[in-house]
Amino acid sequence: MSPRKPTGAAVLQPEVTQAITDAVLDELAEQGYGRLSMEAVAKRASVGKSALYRRWSSKQEMVTAVVSEFSVARADVEDTGSLRGDLLLTLEAFHEWITHPQFSRIFPDLVAEGARTVEQAERTRHAIGVPRRERAEAMLRRAIARGELPGDTDLEMAMDLLAAPMYWRLVVRQAPLGPDYLDRLADLFLRALGAKV
Structure with missing residues (x-):
């Protein structure tokens, strides 16, 4: 969700927007x-509060826009030309996102708020979940096109599988990752999906 267009002669100054963010x-x-x-x-x-309201109409819109901007960009990873390479970059990016010193305190709170408020859950899903999953789906479709994954791969299940183990370990269990955890997780993912690598 992008900031609102300024009304009248108002001009949104990037440095003010960054300070607010x-x-x-x-x-x-x-x-x-x-x-x-x-x-x-x-x-x-x-x-002044007017600087916020020139950008967003409500607290909900402001939080959604700021967290979306922070989160979605961190799902952009380059195409390495192989599923394992793409997968490792994606897992590394996911790890950096949910362990970010600031965001690691924000994310569980947003999940809890989503459980309490259907509207906020939908905002978060559309602004963060959907675009992040689109990037993961693009990675998987590239692998199918290269013949690394079967054409009938269940993409929805695969995307859940991609994020779930690390989320469970770090956010729910709050357990540390070993030095080779991401490599082992990538290999587990490849085996689970019957990848040809």
């Missing part, structure tokens, strides 16, 4: 979604 992430990490307020974000960013 940083403030939103800081407030989310420190206070959580439920206690975050537009007033606190404006104060932390050293701007």
Whole structure:
């Protein structure tokens, strides 16, 4: 979800937008979604509340836009030409995303908020889940086109499988990863999907 278009003669200054974005992430990490307020974000960013409302119409829209911008870009990985190469980059990017010092405190709170509020769950799914899954699906479709995965691969199941083990280990169990965890996870994924590599 992109920021609102300014009305009248208002011009959105990139440095102000960045200060607000940083403030939103800081407030989310420190206070959580439920206690975050537009007033606190404006104060932390050293701007008036009007600077926020020129960009977003509500707290919900602001949080969704900022977290989406932070999260979706981190799912962009280059095409290495092989499924295993793409898979390792994707797993590394996923690991960096959910262990980011700031975002690792935000993500569980957003998941919990989504469990409490259907509207917020839908916002998060559409702004973050859908575009991240589109990138994963593109990786899998490239592998099918190269003959590395069967043509009838269940893409929905494969995408769930891609994210679930690390999410479970790091977020739910809060267990550390061993030095070769990502390599072993990539190999497990390849075996589970019957990859030809």
